[in-house]
Amino acid sequence: MNAPSTNRALRRGLSAACAWLVAGWGVWSAPAQNLAPNPSFEAGVTSPEPWTPFGSGAWENFGRSGNRCVSVPGEKWVTRGWSAPLNIPVQQGYWVRFWASASNALTGYIYGGISTASRDFRRASQRWSDFAYAAWVPPGEPPQFRAVSSDTIGPIYFDDAEVLPLVEVRRQVGGYELGEGESLREGTYRFQAPFASFGGNCARPLHAANTPFNTYRWYFNPGSVVIYRHELAGQPFSNAVVGFQIQNYNNLANTTLLVEAGTDGTNWSPVGSVAQFTAGSFPVPAELLPAPVLFVRLRSTNAGQFSLSGYSFTAQVPDSATEVAGETHYFGRLHPGDEVRVVDVSVTSTGRVATLAVPNPTASPRLFTAEAVTTLLSLDRARLVQTTVPPFATNFVALPLPTAGAGENTTVLTVRDGTSTNVVFQQIHRFTVHFLADDSFGERLPAPPECAVWTCSGDYKVGRTRGLPVATNTAVRLTLARNEYEPFQLVLRPPATLSNVWVSLGDFVSVTNPAVGFSATNVTIDRVEYVPVSIPDPGNFAAALGDHPDPLPPLTAPFTAPGGTNSPLWFTVYAPKDIPAGEYAATITVQHAGGSFTVPLVVRVFDFALTDVSHTRTAYGLMPPEDWHGLQWATPEQVRQVWDLYLRNMARHRASPYYPQLYSPVQYTYDAGTDTFTHHFGPFSAVMDEYLEEYHFNSFRDLSFYTGLPAIPGVDPLAPGGLALNPEYRRLYPRLMQPVFQHFRERGWMGT
Structure with a gap:
């Protein structure tokens, strides 16, 4: 995208992207916190005021959520879009989102959001899709909301712009609060600015800046300044080193980046200067160390533009015992109430959980209902928890965040007063779900206390630690034609380890005619084993750290089912060519050192048989290492x-x-x-x-x-x-x- 112009004002004093407000208790009807003007383009006479197109554009008579949206005609090598002024405070964070779709976009990309802290995205698809990110907005030129298409063939449609106040929930361990990009290990504190993450330029150490940011880089023009403030709960820094990476796309031959440091944010000592080359590091001057707080100022006096695409800070601290990697979870405030707070987000053995602090400042007990609704494409799933808070007390409520499938999940957390519709808290959160953590599929089956049991089809990979499914069924149910093989998975998840586990299957009997059936020898049972991945392939979208289900060794001996984790078994059922159509029942028996239990299996066989030769020609690559x-x-x-x-x-x-x-x-x-x-x-x-x-x-x-x-x-x-x-x-x-x-x-x- 085109680089933004210079920002000339520098304002300092940012200590956090969002501060908690103090207000009296009340009940609201959830007024919208969206700061984007006319966000769904519904208002206007001849155009959706105050939005204006640049290039050319149209105000359409359809929309994603209402009756209108806007569009731009796509054209190769041409950039077009819509923009509107934003009346928002700067030097703070926002949760930003807009929706787009395309009729025939085979090339190009879209970008947009807040003009001074924007984001590039992939090209839009025919389905309405949302594009979201978090951003800290610098001072300087007045911000606008932009929705832009570049180098795209075919029209692009935009709708439902959102700008919400940002709430950042960071990881707290002991007396430390560490955000995304920060870590403490073996007496070394590190910060690697997470420019390419959902949070972009948001970071706990960010102190001030006066220059625009886009996607993964700060733009530097004459007078541009970015300041980071590093502190770790009073731990004195020593042997500090500042690292950087720049994009010198204008081939500037003279000094492009000046690096300075100080202990008060006012007085600065030179650390180093960068000319031409793209990456490097400088030690912080010894006379500034040790120091419990260090400011690092990055600035430019160059007449040409370049960008800062990487920044890091490393220092030694006395604490060599603590080991922690920072996290930041970004929430957009949909409701003005802030008495209820998200204090933690963690991944447990049962899935992702948000911990809410729910206060009651009144003299009577109060019932609250907390709900999380997660969506991905057209699928949504919900979890609900109720809590009664004593007078003048605060309850900490663990609210499970359900997944709606592997990919980018969006969840809305809502807290209501009692069972009414009076909303006292509502925030939106985006998180990525890898298929190993996806708990949106499967059905839980009746089972004894010593072992939860659930089932799913064979086209899913079951993560070892993903949570139990919400959906239920009374039996494993399978459908197939005669002369067809069909798999399913039976998953054991005991709360405590089960030893000497053996699984067997009885013969199938027709549910309408006990004299008809087929043998259990038509079924094979394999174990699902796991391969530990410690170095993910960065080029593989499915790559992730953790145990990946892959091998299917035959079940030939008793095994151990570890407590608190999933132990899947892979059943492959074959329906003989000559059996009558109908439903057949069989019993799966699970034996273990402490007892046994059974699981019902019902197979429906269709009234036709597949031929031995498949008439759909296939050719798959197979080369097992x-x-x-x-x-x-x-x-x-x-x-x-x-x-x-x-x-x-x-x-x-x-x-x-x-x-x-x-x-x-x-x-x-x-x-x-x-x-x-x-x-x-x-x-x-x-x-x-x-x-x-x-x-x-x-x-x-x-x-x-x-x-x-x-x-x-x-x-x-x-x-x-x-x-x-x-x-x-x-x-x-x-x-x-x-x-x-x-x-x-x-x-x-x-x-x-």
């Missing part, structure tokens, strides 16, 4: 056995690998002297007869596992430069492939 199975020391026969287990599993699920012959490919040689190929199809034909006739795979690649051209010994496929085929390879390729295709036709694997 050998070191995952310890096969780097295995014999070739052992490697083939593991490979065959994978193929059998794919066959049961009617999926074809694109190179099942990995360990028995077509063999061929080329004799350059006689200019002839010799093909050997024996082992290849033997395995492919099995894979195509018994496993019923319906596709495969010819000579290469990869998509490239098959190798011809001594001949490079590409000409020099790599942009065209080598003429010699082009001559030989038909002679290599014609016998292969002829063999495929003779075996009936390829049409004429």
